Amino acid sequence: MDLTVSDLSVTLGGRKVLDAVAARLQPGRVTAILGPNGSGKSTLVKALAGLIDLDAGHVRIGGRLVQRIDPRERARTIGYLPQDATVHWNLAVRELVALGRLPHRSPFAGPSAADESAVIAALAATGTLALADRAVDTLSGGERARVQLARVLAGTPDWLLADEPLASLDPAHQLGLLERLRGLAEAGMGVVVVLHDLVQAARAADEVLLLRDGRVIAFAPAREALAHQPLREAFGVEVMVVPDAEGRLLPIPIGRS
Amino acid sequence: MSRAALIGGLAALAALLFAASLMAGKAWVPPSAWFSADPLWWIVVELRLPRAILALAIGAALGLSGAVLQGYLRNPLADPAVLGVSSCAALGAVAAITLSAMAAPLLLFGAAMAGAGGAMLLLAALAWRSESPVAFVLAGTVLASLAGALTAFLISIAPNPLAVAEVMDWIMGALTDRSFAEVRLALPFLAAGCGLLLFTGRALDALTLGEDAARSMGVRMDRVRLLVVLGTGLAVGASVAVTGVVGFVGLIVPHLLRPLAGARPGALLLPSVLGGAALLLAADSLVRLAPGAGEVRLGVAMALLGAPFFLVLLLRERRRAWI
Numbered sequence: 379m380d381l382t383v384s385d386l387s388v389t390l391g392g393r394k395v396l397d398a399v400a401a402r403l404q405p406g407r408v409t410a411i412l413g414p415n416g417s418g419k420s421t422l423v424k425a426l427a428g429l430i431d432l433d434a435g436h437v438r439i440g441g442r443l444v445q446r447i448d449p450r451e452r453a454r455t456i457g458y459l460p461q462d463a464t465v466h467w468n469l470a471v472r473e474l475v476a477l478g479r480l481p482h483r484s485p486f487a488g489p490s491a492a493d494e495s496a497v498i499a500a501l502a503a504t505g506t507l508a509l510a511d512r513a514v515d516t517l518s519g520g521e522r523a524r525v526q527l528a529r530v531l532a533g534t535p536d537w538l539l540a541d542e543p544l545a546s547l548d549p550a551h552q553l554g555l556l557e558r559l560r561g562l563a564e565a566g567m568g569v570v571v572v573l574h575d576l577v578q579a580a581r582a583a584d585e586v587l588l589l590r591d592g593r594v595i596a597f598a599p600a601r602e603a604l605a606h607q608p609l610r611e612a613f614g615v616e617v618m619v620v621p622d623a624e625g626r627l628l629p630i631p632i633g634r635s
Numbered sequence: 636m637s638r639a640a641l642i643g644g645l646a647a648l649a650a651l652l653f654a655a656s657l658m659a660g661k662a663w664v665p666p667s668a669w670f671s672a673d674p675l676w677w678i679v680v681e682l683r684l685p686r687a688i689l690a691l692a693i694g695a696a697l698g699l700s701g702a703v704l705q706g707y708l709r710n711p712l713a714d715p716a717v718l719g720v721s722s723c724a725a726l727g728a729v730a731a732i733t734l735s736a737m738a739a740p741l742l743l744f745g746a747a748m749a750g751a752g753g754a755m756l757l758l759a760a761l762a763w764r765s766e767s768p769v770a771f772v773l774a775g776t777v778l779a780s781l782a783g784a785l786t787a788f789l790i791s792i793a794p795n796p797l798a799v800a801e802v803m804d805w806i807m808g809a810l811t812d813r814s815f816a817e818v819r820l821a822l823p824f825l826a827a828g829c830g831l832l833l834f835t836g837r838a839l840d841a842l843t844l845g846e847d848a849a850r851s852m853g854v855r856m857d858r859v860r861l862l863v864v865l866g867t868g869l870a871v872g873a874s875v876a877v878t879g880v881v882g883f884v885g886l887i888v889p890h891l892l893r894p895l896a897g898a899r900p901g902a903l904l905l906p907s908v909l910g911g912a913a914l915l916l917a918a919d920s921l922v923r924l925a926p927g928a929g930e931v932r933l934g935v936a937m938a939l940l941g942a943p944f945f946l947v948l949l950l951r952e953r954r955r956a957w958i
Contacts, residue, residue, distance in 0.1 A: 429850050453853035460847045466709040467843050467898040480841055481853040490740075529844070533852075 379440035386435035397592040405568035410579040413589030427458040441620035457535035465579035478532030534570035537568040556582040588612040653918035659920040690919040696870035698911015701885025706839035706900030712893040719778030723754035727784040729819035749871025808879035808934025828870025830854035836901030883941030944951035
């Protein structure tokens with residue numbers, strides 16, 4: 379099921395945050411959204427998730443308009459990991475991950491066997507099975523990020539939209555989380571991830587969507603989008619492109635242009 | 636503790652306290668006198684039964700409203716008073732007492748419910764389109780202080796000292812001398828309000844992760860808002876309309892139960908219904924046992940017991956956080 383955006387414009391508080399954005403995202407790929415602060419990345423992800431009103435344009439999943447899909451059905455199709463990952467009550471990890479099953483459960487019914495096994499599978503897939511009975515307050519930042527991912531995966535969505543999941547993680551946890559996202563894409567899930575780090579994007583993404591002031595500067599395979607000219611245009615920085623051991627080209631910012 | 640054991644235990648406690656509430660008072664009515672020709676039995680049927688039913692239902696409504704509002708606002712300090720519904724209901728009742736020569740129960744009740752309804756409409760107008768709970772609390776606070784000021788104004792222009800005394804008496808909150816007439820008036824509203832509030836459990840669970848995450852999990856925020864405003868409006872409005880203002884129940888009950896039921900807001904709703912009922916039944920039985928001819932007012936007693944209790948709870952939590 380493709381996720382397609384056509385001629386998308388969004389205005390928030392009188393400011394045009396997204397302007398005529400168009401892209402066709404494919405399942406089984408990791409698409410990274412990059413851009414300077416305030417360029418509309420989070421808004422684009424929310425629009426993809428069907429969470430905000432659009433001024434113009436459409437977001438379609440498998441040909442259907444996301445905003446027209448019943449919210450519970452949409453929730454079963456699109457998993458969204460917000461940037462603000464605050465957990466307001468001190469739940470046990472298992473309870474938190476089980477929240478991901480809410481769109482699958484009928485009202486007032488307890489969790490089914492399928493719910494239970496999806497929660498266990500999500501805990502296992504994120505390496506958090508051993509944390510299941512811990513309280514969320516006792517987790518480290520890295521553990522928390524994995525548990526939040528497990529919450530989304532427990533809903534077994536076709537698409538995962540993650541808004542800056544690497545923020546506040548140390549390099550080892552960043553690499554670990556990106557590897558997990560790659561693994562999910564290889565298993566057939568569509569993965570959209572907002573990133574800040576050009577090098578991480580070059581390592582993890584198949585496609586890159588560069589935004590500036592709500593407009594698409596480039597939407598192309600990572601190698602083409604993370605090159606001198608598009609990065610200069612999007613971020614106003616000069617980069618040095620360095621090949622890594624696996625032949626990927628890593629752009630390293632060296633100065634402002 | 637397992638959830639079934641907790642709910643069973645709380646239900647048994649509420650049932651026990653209900654029976655105790657029928658027995659306790661200036662005149663003790665032992666079970667041997669029940670269902671007999673003993674005049675003491677008439678005290679139970681005519682005076683204590685309606686009072687115990689109201690304590691049970693209002694305690695349940697206030698406990699549940701508190702649990703729902705704490706979950707909805709994601710704030711353990713929220714209670715039914717934050718939305719200003721209780722102040723507006725009180726304003727309605729005070730208006731009925733001061734502006735009419737004789738405040739019949741039906742008029743008083745209707746005026747209080749009109750006040751609660753007005754509060755709900757204003758809340759909707761002030762905070763409906765806003766996504767954040769802060770706007771909701773602000774609107775509620777504004778409503779509460781406005782209603783407080785208008786109440787004070789009404790008292791100051793009251794035609795005679797008798798009306799003032801009646802207002803003060805009513806505002807302090809009590810279940811004394813309530814009859815089946817009040818039970819019949821309040822029960823449908825209390826039940827409807829509680830029914831609506833019990834539908835919010837799933838959404839409150841999802842809101843643990845914030846509003847965006849909740850919406851991405853299929854929660855319709857407009858529907859939740861409607862359930863919360865309408866549910867607390869009906870439940871709290873009807874409570875205030877028959878007892879006056881009884882605070883602290885909605886604040887304390889969820890706090891007491893969170894260590895037993897767990898922090899998940901949805902898991903706290905049913906226990907809070909039973910816990911609220913038990914607390915108010917216990918408090919209303921205790922106030923009757925005060926020495927002397929009169930009673931301690933229920934609202935006053937709840938505040939006297941509730942405030943220090945809450946303070947100790949807060950201090951304990953702080954100490955745990957410091958360690």
